Amino acid sequence: MQRSRKQTAQDRRLRMFGLRLLLLVVLVGIWQIASIGAPAFILPSPARVFSAWRNLVTTPVFWSDFGITFYRISVGFLIAAAVGGVLGIVLGASRTLGDFFEPVLVVINTVSSSIWAIFALIWFGLSNWSTIFVVFMTAMPLILTNVWQGTRTVNPEFIELAKTFRMPRSMVLFKIYVPTILPLFFAGARLAFGFGARVSIVAETLGASSGIGYRLRQAADLVQTDQVFAWTLTLVALMIALESIVLKPLERRLFAWRERQSA
Numbered sequence: 001m002q003r004s005r006k007q008t009a010q011d012r013r014l015r016m017f018g019l020r021l022l023l024l025v026v027l028v029g030i031w032q033i034a035s036i037g038a039p040a041f042i043l044p045s046p047a048r049v050f051s052a053w054r055n056l057v058t059t060p061v062f063w064s065d066f067g068i069t070f071y072r073i074s075v076g077f078l079i080a081a082a083v084g085g086v087l088g089i090v091l092g093a094s095r096t097l098g099d100f101f102e103p104v105l106v107v108i109n110t111v112s113s114s115i116w117a118i119f120a121l122i123w124f125g126l127s128n129w130s131t132i133f134v135v136f137m138t139a140m141p142l143i144l145t146n147v148w149q150g151t152r153t154v155n156p157e158f159i160e161l162a163k164t165f166r167m168p169r170s171m172v173l174f175k176i177y178v179p180t181i182l183p184l185f186f187a188g189a190r191l192a193f194g195f196g197a198r199v200s201i202v203a204e205t206l207g208a209s210s211g212i213g214y215r216l217r218q219a220a221d222l223v224q225t226d227q228v229f230a231w232t233l234t235l236v237a238l239m240i241a242l243e244s245i246v247l248k249p250l251e252r253r254l255f256a257w258r259e260r261q262s263a
Helices: 002-036 046-057 060-093 093-108 113-124 127-150 156-166 169-206 212-221 225-254 254-260
Strands: none
Touching: 002 046, 002 225, 046 212, 046 225, 060 093, 060 212, 060 225, 093 127, 113 127, 113 169, 113 225, 127 169, 156 169, 169 212, 212 225
């Protein structure tokens, strides 16, 4: 029975992979057809973009900018995950603190990434911390909100039972709160990482002297549209790779117990 479920899951993944591959072929075909009647500086063909990307990959500058952007995204996201996770648990554990700071969270969520980028440029100048700050201010509220909402889904009967047995607060946190919050934390973190990657490009475009966003602005200023496409597809490929190779397998491993329960 278990072998049959594994085979079914594998067949489902293979079918989904085939459908996504078909979608990619269709999109590239539409792109190729649309580029036939358009000037190269407006819409370059897939072959022209691939040629530009191949030329970029062979240069040391490409890997330097690629690594710098990835570093900024990763550091900003990790700080946001740590701060957002802790603050979400603290605000969820205290209703008074939660009610007091809720308007602050609304204000932070209202401010756009472009405004944060301007503040970052004023405060940090043309440094790595400008982009890291923008990623942090975009990702942290998403993670905080998910964790905060997750604390409200904790079964109060479990808390009362823990108090009855005089369970230490640390054990209540790790045995009751964390298992309940973790799925919501992970969902918020995946969303926050995607948003963080996008806003990092905005921050680098507005105020950076290196990174993918800086190269995008440079290529746009020189009307090198094929390079704009090449850098954009590089970022998209990075996000897809992280999603399929790191985040999804990690989620399946962490929450395998949920699949066994549902089965």
